[in-house]
Amino acid sequence: MENQTHLLTWMTFFPLIGMAVILITPGRAKNFIKQLALVSTLPPLLLGIQMLRTYDPSGGLQFIERVSWIESFNIFYYVGADGLSVPMLFLTVLLCPICILASWGINDRAKGYFALFLLLETGMLGVFSSLDFFLFYVFWEIMLLPMYFLIGVWGGPRREYAAIKFFLYTLLGSVFLFLAMIVIYIYTGGSFDLVQLREQIAASELGNLAGVQWWLFLGMYVAFAIKIPAFPFHTWLPDAHVEAPTAISVILAGILLKMGIYGILRIAYPLFPEMAGQFALFIAIIALINIVYGALCAMAQTDLKKLVAYSSISHMGYVMLGMAAMTPEGMNGAVLQMFNHGTITAMLFLLVGVVYDRAHHRDIDGFGGLAQTMPVFSGITCLAFFASLGLPGLSGFISEALVFMGAFPVFTWITILALSGIVITAAYVLWTYQRVFLGPLNEKYADMRDCTLREQVMLYPLAFIVILLGVFPHLILQFFQPTVAQLLEILP
Numbered sequence: 500m501e502n503q504t505h506l507l508t509w510m511t512f513f514p515l516i517g518m519a520v521i522l523i524t525p526g527r528a529k530n531f532i533k534q535l536a537l538v539s540t541l542p543p544l545l546l547g548i549q550m551l552r553t554y555d556p557s558g559g560l561q562f563i564e565r566v567s568w569i570e571s572f573n574i575f576y577y578v579g580a581d582g583l584s585v586p587m588l589f590l591t592v593l594l595c596p597i598c599i600l601a602s603w604g605i606n607d608r609a610k611g612y613f614a615l616f617l618l619l620e621t622g623m624l625g626v627f628s629s630l631d632f633f634l635f636y637v638f639w640e641i642m643l644l645p646m647y648f649l650i651g652v653w654g655g656p657r658r659e660y661a662a663i664k665f666f667l668y669t670l671l672g673s674v675f676l677f678l679a680m681i682v683i684y685i686y687t688g689g690s691f692d693l694v695q696l697r698e699q700i701a702a703s704e705l706g707n708l709a710g711v712q713w714w715l716f717l718g719m720y721v722a723f724a725i726k727i728p729a730f731p732f733h734t735w736l737p738d739a740h741v742e743a744p745t746a747i748s749v750i751l752a753g754i755l756l757k758m759g760i761y762g763i764l765r766i767a768y769p770l771f772p773e774m775a776g777q778f779a780l781f782i783a784i785i786a787l788i789n790i791v792y793g794a795l796c797a798m799a800q801t802d803l804k805k806l807v808a809y810s811s812i813s814h815m816g817y818v819m820l821g822m823a824a825m826t827p828e829g830m831n832g833a834v835l836q837m838f839n840h841g842t843i844t845a846m847l848f849l850l851v852g853v854v855y856d857r858a859h860h861r862d863i864d865g866f867g868g869l870a871q872t873m874p875v876f877s878g879i880t881c882l883a884f885f886a887s888l889g890l891p892g893l894s895g896f897i898s899e900a901l902v903f904m905g906a907f908p909v910f911t912w913i914t915i916l917a918l919s920g921i922v923i924t925a926a927y928v929l930w931t932y933q934r935v936f937l938g939p940l941n942e943k944y945a946d947m948r949d950c951t952l953r954e955q956v957m958l959y960p961l962a963f964i965v966i967l968l969g970v971f972p973h974l975i976l977q978f979f980q981p982t983v984a985q986l987l988e989i990l991p
Contacts (some may be wrong), residue, residue, distance in 0.1 A: 507562045507578045510546040510592065511624040514617035516538050521617070526610040533603060533647045538597040538614035540620065543797035549591035554585050556977050559985070560630070560694070560958035568634070573689045577631040583764060583834065584627045584973055587757060590841045591627065594753045595620045597748035600676030601849055604856065605653065605744065612653055616746070623754050627761065632680050632691035635766070642755070643669050646747070652964030654742035661735075661742035668725050668735040676722035676762075679715045683770070686711075697769050697989070711774070712859040716774035719767040720782075726759035729819060730788040731877065733812050740808035748804065752805040752811050757837045760818050764834070768986060773919070775825070776991035782823035783910045789816030790920035803854070803861040806931060807847045810887060813920055814840050820910070820917055825990050827983065829905020834979045836898035839886075839968065843895055846883040846961045853954050854935075857947050863931055868940030875947045877936045879958050886965045888928045889921060895967035 517539020521532050554561055563579035580588060598616070601927030605612050619639070643666065653664030683696065686705035690696060700706055725732040736756075740748050768775045778848040793813030800806040815834070821833030853876060854869075855861055886893040889900075899921070906914045952957070968975055 505564060506546055506550060507580060507588075507624075507628045508564055510543045510550070510588070511578070511621055511628060513542045513546075514595075514620040517619040518614045518621075520951070521610060521614045524569075524610065526608075529606055529609045532609050532613055533599070533605075536602075536617060537596060537599045539617055540592070540599055543592040543624070544596055547589045550580065550585060551589055554580070554978070556582055556981050559981075561632075562628075565630075568631075572633075574633045574691055575631045576634060577692065578625075578628040578634075579630050580628055582978045582980070583761070583986075586678075586834075586838050586843055586978050587627045587754075587761060588624060588689055589619065590757075590838055591620070591623050591754050593960070594749060594841070597845070597849070597960070598749050600810070600953055600957050601746040601749065601793055601852060602744065603953060609654065612649065615649055618643040619649070619750065623758075625749075626758055630693050632683070632693055632696070632766070634691070635693070636673075636676060636680055639758075640673060643673070646751075649747045650739055650743045650950075653744050653747075656742075657738070658742045661738040664735045665739045667691065668728075668732065670726035672722040672732075675718040676719060677865075679718040679722070680963055682711070682715060693766065693769075698773060699774075700770060712771050712774050713777070714835060716767055716771045716778060720763065720778065723759040723762040725837055726762070727756060727815050727819065728759070728812065729785050730792060730812075730913070733789070733793075736812060737805050737808045740811075740848075741802065741804050745855070748808075748848040748852075749845045752807075752848055753841040757812060757841060760815075760822060760833070763822065764986065766877060768990060772989045772991060779823045779825060780910070782819055783906070783913050786816045786819035786823060787913050787917050789813060789819060790917045791816075791923070794920045794923035794927070798923060798930075801863050803931070803935070804848070804851045806863070806927065807844065807863075811840070811844055813924065814844070814887070816917070816920070817899055817902045820906050820914070824906040824909045825987065826905040826909060827987060828901045829909070830983045830987060832898050832901025832903075832905055834983060835972065835976060836895075836902060838975055839894040839898045839965075842961045842964050842968075843883060843886045846879070846965070847887065849954075849957055849961075850880050850883060858944060863934050866935040866941055866944065867938050868936070869944065869947065870936040871940050872945060872947050875950045875955065879950070879962055880936065881932065882962055882965065884928045886930055886969070888925045892966075892969045894965045894972070896969060897972040902922060 560579040560581045565577045568574050568576045592896035607868050622638050622642035647662050647666045651658050687699040690699050728736050790813050793809050797806050797809035818833045818836045821829035886895045887897045
């Protein structure tokens with residue numbers, strides 16, 4: 500369906516207008532720059548709401564725009580949205596203004612920080628809306644640069660190490676993705692059209708070269724697995740999370756990790772469905788390692804932020820397990836978990852940021868009895884923790900349940916072993932909550948302030964979504980299901 504309102508284009512590029520204005524604004528006008536950055540993220544949010552309102556879940560790709568960009572190489576500015584991308588686009592435009600509010604305390608080189616953040620938003624939205632492989636790759640790379648500087652300049656004491664590690668890992672993945680893209684382009688006679696590529700590959704010589712397809716799938720898997728991050732490519736994540744400012748941790752966990760799964764579902768699976776079947780067991784085993792190893796590492800942490808980072812690695816394992824199963828329940832659970840993990844983990848990182856702003860440390864054993872002085876903070880943390888461990892009635896439960904329901908008939912023993920991740924998660928979540936919020940009050944924090952109005956404005960929308968989707972999951976599943984069903988038709 501052609502859309503003459505250019506909704507996706509406006510949504511993607513509007514933050515760049517704010518970025519341009521910020522760049523010509525004197526750096527001393529810090530408050531104006533922050534307000535400008537916040538205002539620049541609101542039109543994409545309104546367009547995201549409009550997109551949710553008008554998208555027809557049964558209608559396939561919508562809001563399509565296709566314009567020749569580099570004609571001699573058959574490259575198009577080709578964007579559109581289907582049931583897989585619409586919820587992720589909405590999640591991105593929802594989290595960005597929240598992250599701007601979470602960054603309100605940034606005063607050091609604020610001009611650069613907020614300008615880079617808006618560039619990052621454009622990159623993320625571009626990835627989720629691109630239907631041209633080359634355009635997808637351009638937006639994929641655009642994200643790398645601002646993220647590197649946002650961690651490396653505004654991060655913690657080991658920010659340079661974390662930023663370089665993040666950059667090198669992601670760059671390695673980009674090289675694999677670029678090579679795969681070029682090989683496909685050559686074999687198909689010069690096409691980057693993600694909508695048509697599967698048919699073009701089948702009709703070309705590449706369609707009969709199973710060995711080449713195997714290597715191409717492996718290359719794309721490595722590229723996207725680094726972003727997930729899947730074992731053994733996960734080591735960049737805890738360092739990046741610990742050193743990054745709060746808002747950037749939220750973006751990392753809420754959006755960037757999902758791009759790995761999104762890339763596999765958008766590109767690798769549709770282009771090489773037979774290879775998806777061949778790699779399914781391998782991906783399921785990696786998913787199991789992510790779930791159990793990530794949860795055990797989380798349990799061993801004393802740093803609150805590092806605990807949440809490892810829990811993200813564990814929870815992304817659930818997504819991979821559902822994706823590997825390739826059943827309707829597993830696949831719907833996987834994509835639902837992508838969205839739910841984005842909101843739940845965003846809450847957790849925001850909450851860690853709140854307590855760090857006051858105590859200037861994240862040592863779990865350094866707190867105690869905070870529920871007595873911070874009732875609002877304690878209540879929202881309790882909600883986020885229970886959503887993370889999958890309590891029925893909250894959004895994390897239904898997505899994890901669907902994943903296990905879908906994976907059990909296909910990978911029975913792997914699923915049984917993966918269930919131990921739920922137990923370990925419950926153990927470290929409850930143990931952490933007990934040490935930080937219950938028991939005798941640490942007198943050092945007897946006067947600690949509860950959540951401010953700004954902090955509550957950041958947290959309440961996410962808390963509302965977590966409860967709403969826990970009770971009415973079909974509100975978001977209705978977007979995923981038809982697209983997932985179409986994908987499953989071509990998978991073995």
